[in-house]
Amino acid sequence: MLNLSVLTDPGFCPHSLNKYPSIMACGNGFMGIRATHEEDYTQQTRGMYLAGLYHRAGHNESSELVNLPDITGIDVELDGENFTLLSGEILSWHRELAFANGELRRSVVWRSSQGRRYRLESRRFVSLDQLPLAAMQLSITPLDASSQVVLKTGIDATQTNSGRQHLDEISVRVFDPHYLQGVYETQDRAADVVISACCRLSMDSDSCFTAKNRSITVHHALNVTQGETVTLEKLVWLTHRRDRALSMETFARNALTELQACAAHGYAALLARSACVWDKVWHDSRVAVSSTEERDQMALDYAVWHLTAMTPAHDERSSIAAKGLTGEGYKGHIFWDTEIFLLPFHLFTRPQTARSLLRYRWLNLPGAREKARRNGWPGALFPWESAASGQEETPEFAAINIRTGVRQKVASALAEHHIVADIAWAVVAYWQATHDDAFMRNEGLTLLMETALFWMGRATKVNGRLEIHNVIGPDEYTEHVNNNAYTNYLAWHNVASARQFMSMFGREDAHFTENANRFLTHLWLPAANAEGVLPQDDSFMAKPTIDLSRYKEKAGKQTILLDYSRAEVNEMQILKQADVVMLNYLLPERFTPQQCVANLAYYEPRTIHDSSLSKAIHGIVFARCGDTERAYAFWRDGIAIDLGNDPHSSDEGIHAAATGAIWSGVIQGFAGVQIVAGELHLAPKLPAHWRKLTFPLRWRNASMRFTFENEVITIETSMPVTLTLWGKILSAAGRQNFAYKDFMTSVSGTATTERGHDA
């Protein structure tokens, strides 16, 4: 049995009312539900989202992930007093998210201001077995006397995204004796949402339904004797559609039928089924670590939990939002985060999902081609931010400058073009890890060629060499530069990969090849200086530096912008996040270890790490360079982005990319997993705090499990594999142990072989 972590909310605190709802959110890739309390608090933001359901709420607004009508709220009145933890006294408290089965639980003993004690226990999960299903229970036990209990719950469509309303209410219905249903339509009439709920009480009660002001509510009033427990069970079936193949009546009725089938099983059985599916998730992707620091294992379980909950694996028309399905930050848009920070996890644990994420880009090629064309370039220019349609969703203007009244154009959509090459990089990595020729032949080659065409058109000829001007690299504190090293190298990789795979798959096109050859020969690739440092761009090295230590202390808060304007920051050697270091991470074979070390040494002191994407990448490159303790420190800082003590760190949702980086930091950092020249390389070196590390890894058709302990690697594999360990070829089959010393010395040793338990 896996001994999975349990994430706890240490105590009720008005200041962290939006942090825990994000980090403890339940989800299944189809929907996400913030872990808000049943009772309302003014500062608590409820949220339920459907992957891919975006809408633009009005002029001056962007498409955003729609915050759906709430189903989690329950008004509880105990002997005439509204239950709220702001009044009375909390006598005992336990709140946890159990990663093993995905259940969110709270148990509270509360003394009302009238002095009576009650136990309130609630539990909730989102089914990984039936994606449209969410279920919850609330149990109340009066401890001191028989009590009058009133419960009100239903479907509350007063919910908005910070006041922006996306849905029109089409109808609200009740179906005797337990069912409620609300039917909604996005205001642009493009999508329908049907929410069906079944509310059952474990005891008889006076009950009635009301529908008013966008809420449909069932009211239960009953007397509960001292020590007796009444339980409200609420099952919710959530569906949406963009097509109108069925009539609305049929679509809504079908939803009700599905819910009725669930209701026949009840909460416990439905939870058990969902837990079985979670069990498989954990089997296929859990990273187990023996660390002196308890939080390390917690963070790894937390990462796999959210990497599963945030990913719409069921729907290749959707991808992963910057905050997953846990909040409204970045309006639920999809960035390069998906390909660079999130895809590796899927690639190495469930490659079908990685394929689906790449299919999302392939399906959205029309929008990318359109964006390129509108800007006068060939090929495909993928949007910096995208949602359901593949159109550019980056707001045209930034938030208003409240001092000047001016809205600046958002530069990312105009110049942060590296996303094109990032997608190509992910296509190549996917094929390398899977040898999925069918994908490469259909979607992969098209993606590689269209993106390559973009770069060939995007480059400018200057004195006989090709340069890429006016871009923004990953480091967004340096804007509109020429020959950003990250961009140029990735673009080169993009074009080279297109040429290589077109040739490999017999799709050579003389004109394309000729152009590609010219591009690859002439594209300027910024060269390392004598120390091995790559210039971030043409102008960077000449800019002045300042002491960044006080800004680095508050990394993530962008405090530099309180002291300097963006224009001023742009004219100094100040990095928001890894840029050349990121390049070293993505294309390891292009750079020597010495160059990587030199770049870390040069750039890290100039990097504030104001982006949550920065420290994790530094950690991985430090690990690869052998500085495991520095890598561990960065990795721990990365964990703290969401799991640290800042009560407001995650108010608008978890940091999805940082969650991917928790996994990557271990697998690609401490275990040293890399794809070099298309082959799998390992170079494990555990932090001093760690005694043992175990994780599953998919590589092509093999399902492997690696264990690192006592300078020995144990490899368990479903079929024979060949990989490279510290530069030496290793072949493994079944279950085998390999001693580090046999690979780290220049003398090659012999691996001990034993039979795998399943052999």
Added chain:
Amino acid sequence: MLNLSVLTDPGFCPHSLNKYPSIMACGNGFMGIRATHEEDYTQQTRGMYLAGLYHRAGHNESSELVNLPDITGIDVELDGENFTLLSGEILSWHRELAFANGELRRSVVWRSSQGRRYRLESRRFVSLDQLPLAAMQLSITPLDASSQVVLKTGIDATQTNSGRQHLDEISVRVFDPHYLQGVYETQDRAADVVISACCRLSMDSDSCFTAKNRSITVHHALNVTQGETVTLEKLVWLTHRRDRALSMETFARNALTELQACAAHGYAALLARSACVWDKVWHDSRVAVSSTEERDQMALDYAVWHLTAMTPAHDERSSIAAKGLTGEGYKGHIFWDTEIFLLPFHLFTRPQTARSLLRYRWLNLPGAREKARRNGWPGALFPWESAASGQEETPEFAAINIRTGVRQKVASALAEHHIVADIAWAVVAYWQATHDDAFMRNEGLTLLMETALFWMGRATKVNGRLEIHNVIGPDEYTEHVNNNAYTNYLAWHNVASARQFMSMFGREDAHFTENANRFLTHLWLPAANAEGVLPQDDSFMAKPTIDLSRYKEKAGKQTILLDYSRAEVNEMQILKQADVVMLNYLLPERFTPQQCVANLAYYEPRTIHDSSLSKAIHGIVFARCGDTERAYAFWRDGIAIDLGNDPHSSDEGIHAAATGAIWSGVIQGFAGVQIVAGELHLAPKLPAHWRKLTFPLRWRNASMRFTFENEVITIETSMPVTLTLWGKILSAAGRQNFAYKDFMTSVSGTATTERGHDA
């Protein structure tokens, strides 16, 4: 000095968090602000409304009074703890609305859950001197130790009408050092709203501005020593427009300039100015009573307060919403309530406002003509519900029947046509009370003729007589009947008045006169039976009766509909509200006192009084019939509609018409003021609880003041007037006393005359 009432909120109670915000709302006819607390509560609904600012938020929605971005909320953090009365302990509490100057005040001593005591005092008013101005202050005094105080306030546009958003945010700005401004546009782009705020603290503080998620906020953080008081003063200037004559920049800048001018004066001076205008209101319209019941005077001051605060006297394009400007009930629409329940107060105290309310109807004649034409009738059919445009705003369908999924057509807009005659009745009453010939010549005659034309086309010839079929009278429990007595008599009055005034003003039209004569001759006016009872309609008297006592006990809650369907109720002698009694009230000269008594006796037991309009009218007719004690009981019930103990009575706003009826009940009931045959009649009879009654009354060019005490009437008048007291002509000039006995006996006495104090 007037000793005006103070309305108090007896104590903080989570259940009445929306009642007191309605009944203690501040307003000036231009804007209304609900009396919500500065701190948020989940069940507290904030509201700020501009008269005439309506918008439709989406499909399936009606136009509604827009709930504007909030300016009243202040987040208060005291030594790290959010101030909320749900936690800690309330050591002292005082909250009141002072009618004299319109100031809403709260003073609380609060012990935080950390055990520290603080005094928090807040005050607020909406200026009657400068209509776009609202002002507030919040003072905090730490009582036990120096304290860290954080205050956050600004303009919060996350506000919605139950989740329906009406405004797009155009820009948010700050202007050093104290000014914030938000510019909004209705989503249909038809109207702009500019909210400007000036926030000043009485002490130095760290302050900063943030703009995010539709909110612009100023944050103040400071240390306040024990016993010291820090005061935050916030002045708000609220403007809107439908025309775009000025650029948005100029319009917004002008608002800021106005606010800056106010800020130069400060809260106290601005309050004093507003209080001066209130002073005049009280002088011109206060009703003073010496009663054994303290609440009687309170109710009368409450009524005049709200009758002033709800009435857009400044803008004849707006009229009075069913909940005034205190809440969102009935979506802020305008009903017959205005002409029948609210206009009398204005008519007899500030006839210019009555004229403005009638001008609203006149300006909206195009919509009324269009509605008549669409339905195949001539003339003007005024909408049952109207908003800014004069179009019919009654929702086409009622709320969905949640059991069947069916939405029934709303019948009121289809058949509740008496509103046409109600408006004509008000035109006649206005002229009678003012002899404003200019109005009658321009607007009045047009209104009378267009409405008369409607009725002449609306009637159906049956066996030689004209009948009016398929209508709903004021009693909405009886739908789609023929020859509703109220409707037929009022229609007759309408046509007769049109004929009369056209003749009087030399506008006779032979064709019209001929048609009017035919109508007046042939229209069936249901005749009283031998007992004097008028049949409510053709079918009513044949319907069965049931015992209504248990429904009458819960009058206003429509509990009958829990036991019977609307269709079943329609087939019984069950009244929602006064119908024939209402007719007796409006056209007193048409009925004998015996008939009025008989109708009360017959209909009252059949009336549940589920409408808030019902009891007050019964009260007036009982008073006129001499049953003063029964009248008083009904009047007291009418007071309780908003001022009673039901914590939810006024959640969605006060009952505007019932507020008008508090005034009418006294003036038209106990003082017996009536217009009979165009002349002023009085018939005072005070309830046993009352010793003295004084009120001002405008009648044509005379400003009078009546006092009733010890069987003596004192009349003070600015010019000689003639009126009828208990059927006897009385002439008064200056200040004169008249003994009841001289008028109640058959022998006519001589009035004592003395000089008025202003003579």
